[in-house]
Amino acid sequence: xxxxxxxxxxxxxxxxxxxxxxxxxxxxxxxxxxxxxxxxxxxxxxxxxxxxxxxxxxxxxxxxxxxxxxxxxxxxxxxxxxxxxxxxxxxxxxxxxxxxxxxxxxxxxxxxxxxxxxxxxxxxxxxxxxxxxxxxxxxxxxxxxxxxxxxxxxxxxxxxxxxxxxxxxxxxxxxxxxxxxxxxxxxxxxxxxxxxxxxxxxxxxxxxxxxxxxxxxxxxxxxxxxxxxxxxxxxxxxxxxxxxxxxxxxxxxxxxxxxxxxxxxxxxxxxxxxxxxxxxxxxxxxxxxxxxxxx
Amino acid sequence: xxxxxxxxxxxxxxxxxxxxxxxxxxxxxxxxxxxxxxxxxxxxxxxxxxxxxxxxxxxxxxxxxxxxxxxxxxxxxxxxxxxxxxxxxxxxxxxxxxxxxxxxxxxxxxxxxxxxxxxxxxxxxxxxxxxxxxxxxxxxxxxxxxxxxxxxxxxxxxxxxxxxxxxxxxxxxxxxxxx
Numbered sequence: 001x002x003x004x005x006x007x008x009x010x011x012x013x014x015x016x017x018x019x020x021x022x023x024x025x026x027x028x029x030x031x032x033x034x035x036x037x038x039x040x041x042x043x044x045x046x047x048x049x050x051x052x053x054x055x056x057x058x059x060x061x062x063x064x065x066x067x068x069x070x071x072x073x074x075x076x077x078x079x080x081x082x083x084x085x086x087x088x089x090x091x092x093x094x095x096x097x098x099x100x101x102x103x104x105x106x107x108x109x110x111x112x113x114x115x116x117x118x119x120x121x122x123x124x125x126x127x128x129x130x131x132x133x134x135x136x137x138x139x140x141x142x143x144x145x146x147x148x149x150x151x152x153x154x155x156x157x158x159x160x161x162x163x164x165x166x167x168x169x170x171x172x173x174x175x176x177x178x179x180x181x182x183x184x185x186x187x188x189x190x191x192x193x194x195x196x197x198x199x200x201x202x203x204x205x206x207x208x209x210x211x212x213x214x215x216x217x218x219x220x221x222x223x224x225x226x227x228x229x230x231x232x233x234x235x236x237x238x239x240x241x242x243x244x245x246x247x248x249x250x251x252x253x254x255x256x257x258x259x260x261x262x263x264x265x266x267x268x269x270x271x272x273x274x275x276x277x278x279x280x281x282x283x284x285x286x287x288x289x290x291x292x293x294x295x
Numbered sequence: 296x297x298x299x300x301x302x303x304x305x306x307x308x309x310x311x312x313x314x315x316x317x318x319x320x321x322x323x324x325x326x327x328x329x330x331x332x333x334x335x336x337x338x339x340x341x342x343x344x345x346x347x348x349x350x351x352x353x354x355x356x357x358x359x360x361x362x363x364x365x366x367x368x369x370x371x372x373x374x375x376x377x378x379x380x381x382x383x384x385x386x387x388x389x390x391x392x393x394x395x396x397x398x399x400x401x402x403x404x405x406x407x408x409x410x411x412x413x414x415x416x417x418x419x420x421x422x423x424x425x426x427x428x429x430x431x432x433x434x435x436x437x438x439x440x441x442x443x444x445x446x447x448x449x450x451x452x453x454x455x456x457x458x459x460x461x462x463x464x465x466x467x468x469x470x471x472x473x474x
C-alpha cells in the first residue's frame with residue numbers, strides 16, 4: 001500500500017471534484033470554506049454536506065479535514081464556532097483524520113485577517129498541549145498540527161522550529177502535517193536551515209505532507225504561502241527526501257490549491273500534477289520500503 | 296513577554312492601531328518598523344478583497360467602477376470582521392452603510408442594501424414581508440450594468456424608485472416601482 005495522493009476541495013465546484021476524483025485517493029476539506037451563517041448560527045452548508053456524503057457513498061476516497069479558523073494559539077481560547085463545525089462533520093461523515101495550523105488567527109475575539117506563528121516558549125507549549133489533549137478527547141480520529149510559514153520576525157525562542165513541534169507532538173501524541181512549501185518560504189524569507197530542521201524533526205510524527213506553491217512579493221522578495229499554482233520541482237524533491245527517511249506514520253500527500261486559482265491553472269494541469277505526484281512520490285516510497293526489505 | 300501581551304500588541308499593529316504598543320519593547324519596535332508588517336497588512340486586505348469580491352458581486356462591481364474598492368477594503372480591514380466569507384460580505388455591506396466610510400457615492404447605499412436583501416432572502420433570513428430600498432435612479436439599468444461589469448454614470452437615469460425584495464415574489468425575487 002503506497003502513499004495516498006489527494007487534493008483540497010472548497011465545496012463550491014462539484015463538477016471539479018468529480019473530474020479530479022479518479023486521480024486521487026483522498027480529498028481534504030476545510031470546514032471554514034463550507035460554512036455559512038444561517039439564522040445567526042454558523043453551520044456547514046447543506047449542499048456541501050450532501051456532496052461529501054455522496055463522495056463517501058460513491059467513491060473510495062478518504063476524507064481529511066484541514067481547518068483555518070480554529071486558532072489553537074490564541075491566548076484567550078480557540079474557536080467554539082470551529083468546534084461546532086467539526087462536531088457537525090464528525091457527526092455526519094467518516095473522517096480519517098483532522099488537522100489545523102499551529103498558529104492563531106484571532107486575538108481578543110477579533111480576526112487578524114491572516115495567520116501568525118506562535119512564540120516557541122514553554123508557556124505556549126503548555127497551552128497548546130492542554131488544547132490538543134481536549135481536542136483529542138473530543139474526536140476519535142487522529143489530530144495533526146501543521147507547521148506554518150512565518151510572516152513577521154520571530155521573538156526570542158526557547159525551542160528551535162523542529163524542537164517546538166517535537167515537544168508538542170511528544171507530550172500529546174498528536175501527529176503532524178509537514179508543509180514542504182512552508183519550509184521553503186521560511187528558508188528564503190528567514191534563513192531556516194531546512195536540512196537541519198528535517199534532521200532534528202521526529203519524522204515519525206508526520207502523517208501527511210502538504211505540497212503547494214505560492215507567490216513572491218516582488219517589493220520584498222518575500223515568498224508567500226498562497227496555494228496559487230503547481231508544485232515546483234524543488235518542493236517535490238524535498239518531499240522525496242522526507243519519504244526516503246521512511247516516516248513510520250506517513251500515509252498521505254495533499255496538493256493544495258485555492259479555489260480562486262483552479263481556473264487559472266486549469267483542471268487539466270491539476271490532474272497532470274496529481275498523476276505526476278502519484279508517480280514520483282510513490283516511486284520514492286516503494287524504493288525506500290524495498291530497501292528495508294532487502295536489508 | 297507573556298503571550299497575551301504579545302498577541303494584543305501585534306493585533307494593534309496589524310490593525311493600524313499602534314497606540315498601545317509597549318514603547319520600551321525592542322521586539323515590538325522591530326516588528327512595527329519591519330517591512331513584513333506592511334506585507335501582513337497587504338495580505339489581510341488581499342484576502343478580504345477576494346472574500347468580498349466573491350460574495351458581494353454588485354457592491355464590489357460598483358465600488359471598482361468608482362475606483363474606491365481597495366480603499367474601502369483597507370479601512371474595513373482595520374475593523375472587526377468574521378473569518379467566514381459569507382459573514383464578511385454582510386459585515387462589509389453594513390460597514391459601507393454605517394457612516395464609517397464618509398463621502399461614498401450616492402448609489403453605494405441602495406446597491407449594497409439591495410444586495411444584502413437578496414443575500415438574506417437566499418439564506419432564509421429576510422424578515423417579515425421583505426425589504427424596501429429607495430433608489431435615486433432607475434435601478435434595473437444600474438443592476439444590469441453592474442452584472443456585466445460595464446457600469447458608468449451614463450446608465451444612471453435620475454428619478455425616484457424603490458425596489459422591494461421579498462420571498463412573496465417567488466423566483467422573481469424583487470419588484471421595481473417608480474414614485
